[in-house]
Amino acid sequence: MSAESRSQNSLVSVRSLSFSRGDNNIFNDVSMDFERGKITAIMGPSGTGKTTLLKLIGGQLQPSQGSITVDGNDVHRLRRTELFNLRKRIGMLFQSGALLTDMNVYDNVAFPLREHTKLPESMIRSLVLMKLQAVGLRGARRLMPNELSGGMARRVALARAIALDPMMIMYDEPFTGQDPISKGVLVHLIKSLNVTLGLTTIIVSHDVSETAAIADYIYVVSGGEVIGEGTPEEIKHSGSEWVQQFMEGSADGPVHFHYPAREMQDDLFSSGKRY
Amino acid sequence: MLELIQTLGKSTRAGFTKLGRGTYFLLQTLTGILEIVPRPRLLLNQMYSVGVLSCLIISISGLFVGMVLGLQGFYILSDFGAEETLGVMVAASLVRELGPVVSALLFAGRAGSALTAEIGLMKATEQLSGMEMMAVDPIKRIISPRFLAGVISMPLLAALFSAIGILGGQIVGCGLLGVDDGSYWSQMQSKIDFFDDIINGVIKSFVFGFVTTWIALFEGYDTIPTSEGVSRATTRTVVNSAFSILGLDFILTALMFGDD
Numbered sequence: 001m002s003a004e005s006r007s008q009n010s011l012v013s014v015r016s017l018s019f020s021r022g023d024n025n026i027f028n029d030v031s032m033d034f035e036r037g038k039i040t041a042i043m044g045p046s047g048t049g050k051t052t053l054l055k056l057i058g059g060q061l062q063p064s065q066g067s068i069t070v071d072g073n074d075v076h077r078l079r080r081t082e083l084f085n086l087r088k089r090i091g092m093l094f095q096s097g098a099l100l101t102d103m104n105v106y107d108n109v110a111f112p113l114r115e116h117t118k119l120p121e122s123m124i125r126s127l128v129l130m131k132l133q134a135v136g137l138r139g140a141r142r143l144m145p146n147e148l149s150g151g152m153a154r155r156v157a158l159a160r161a162i163a164l165d166p167m168m169i170m171y172d173e174p175f176t177g178q179d180p181i182s183k184g185v186l187v188h189l190i191k192s193l194n195v196t197l198g199l200t201t202i203i204v205s206h207d208v209s210e211t212a213a214i215a216d217y218i219y220v221v222s223g224g225e226v227i228g229e230g231t232p233e234e235i236k237h238s239g240s241e242w243v244q245q246f247m248e249g250s251a252d253g254p255v256h257f258h259y260p261a262r263e264m265q266d267d268l269f270s271s272g273k274r275y
Numbered sequence: 276m277l278e279l280i281q282t283l284g285k286s287t288r289a290g291f292t293k294l295g296r297g298t299y300f301l302l303q304t305l306t307g308i309l310e311i312v313p314r315p316r317l318l319l320n321q322m323y324s325v326g327v328l329s330c331l332i333i334s335i336s337g338l339f340v341g342m343v344l345g346l347q348g349f350y351i352l353s354d355f356g357a358e359e360t361l362g363v364m365v366a367a368s369l370v371r372e373l374g375p376v377v378s379a380l381l382f383a384g385r386a387g388s389a390l391t392a393e394i395g396l397m398k399a400t401e402q403l404s405g406m407e408m409m410a411v412d413p414i415k416r417i418i419s420p421r422f423l424a425g426v427i428s429m430p431l432l433a434a435l436f437s438a439i440g441i442l443g444g445q446i447v448g449c450g451l452l453g454v455d456d457g458s459y460w461s462q463m464q465s466k467i468d469f470f471d472d473i474i475n476g477v478i479k480s481f482v483f484g485f486v487t488t489w490i491a492l493f494e495g496y497d498t499i500p501t502s503e504g505v506s507r508a509t510t511r512t513v514v515n516s517a518f519s520i521l522g523l524d525f526i527l528t529a530l531m532f533g534d535d
Contacts, residue, residue, distance in 0.1 A: 099404030
């Protein structure tokens with residue numbers, strides 16, 4: 001699909017975005033489009049600001065330049081109440097799950113419903129059980145967050161993220177630290193929620209195979225810039241050496257194995273006592 | 276030398292910036308209190324963990340402080356043959372000073388540190404961020420109920436402290452040392468003024484509760500989200516609260532009891 005038609009059909013569009021933290025430039029003139037109803041992945045090594053990008057989209061951080069529009073709203077020009085109304089239509093899955101530790105699974109999933117709707121408890125119960133059923137944890141509703149495994153906590157957080165039936169959902173490193181079974185479950189869930197609920201999905205990840213298996217479009221980010229984009233197939237056959245190194249996980253390449261340092265010989269024969 | 280001035284300037288600026296953030300945080304918290312009105316459950320839960328759970332430490336400390344006051348007071352007063360006024364001495368010290376101050380210090384150690392650690396860990400585990408992304412304002416949902424609970428609990432805890440302290444003084448003074456029970460209570464009744472002593476004490480503990488809870492919540496909210504950050508913030512809560520309580524106590528005492 002051409003870039004133009006992608007941008008026309010996009011739910012979220014990022015235009016000429018720059019963001020810096022202190023003297024550290026995290027994004028430099030980045031533009032991206034996230035198509036409606038599709039799974040778009042942002043990939044790149046750790047520390048390239050992928051999570052920061054999700055926080056920028058959610059309006060938790062202010063860019064130094066550029067704009068982000070979500071469903072036609074310029075996120076950073078909205079007033080607080082408008083921003084909150086927009087956020088009700090966005091689900092987000094944090095890396096840690098971010099479950100409220102003083103509530104059990106059931107109350108965690110019911111939390112957004114109780115905060116934002118005036119539904120009677122019987123209705124909330126049905127909705128919560130349906131959402132928990134979708135992630136396969138209806139039987140775990142009485143457990144507290146500290147009794148859940150990492151994978152289960154993320155599934156509960158996922159049930160909570162879809163509690164208000166959002167139009168889009170953002171996943172922050174959903175596969176990190178998961179065993180193969182949990183990974184498989186999450187991959188399956190992300191895909192099936194995307195298809196059955198028609199959710200626009202943004203995944204931030206550095207797990208190449210899992211992400212490439214379900215993504216419709218991939219942006220590869222490094223050093224504050226988009227260094228490659230395309231369908232998983234296009235990315236796999238990308239001409240960029242950098243993208244190739246990332247996708248194949250080679251130890252050395254454009255990204256060096258060694259942290260910048262002076263010559264080994266000079267270092268060993270220098271007279272410094274420490275360091 | 277230049278470096279020293281630079282460091283001084285930097286830390287002064289950082290101090291003022293933090294004060295500014297803290298004030299803004301307080302204003303947000305105060306506006307959030309209105310939202311508790313339709314949901315009293317949020318407040319009651321916090322009153323339980325901040326107030327009710329502090330009752331034991333406050334009661335036991337109050338009892339011992341009162342007993343010590345009874346003992347020390349008796350030894351000094353009996354030199355002047357004035358041991359019948361023991362009740363006045365115990366009650367005045369407790370209601371005016373020790374009740375509000377000691378209970379506030381205990382409160383900072385027991386409830387304040389717990390609040391900082393709780394909020395700090397909520398920040399470190401992205402729970403606050405998560406709430407924001409669910410379009411729930413964490414200040415209104417988490418901070419304001421805790422703040423109000425602290426401000427309401429503090430005067431009640433100070434009153435409990437003073438009341439049990441007075442009983443402790445009576446146990447030692449009348450029970451062990453032979454002060455007349457009737458004069459212990461009647462002297463107290465005639466000399467302790469409701470407005471000058473009791474209300475001033477309540478105002479003090481209200482101010483201490485306000486400041487301590489504010490410091491505790493802000494330190495937690497402003498913490499660096501790591502385990503070291505939370506541990507430092509908890510320490511700062513206890514230290515800064517103690518300084519503020521003692522400093523403010525001097526100022527309030529000078530304002531309230533200056534004319535006596």
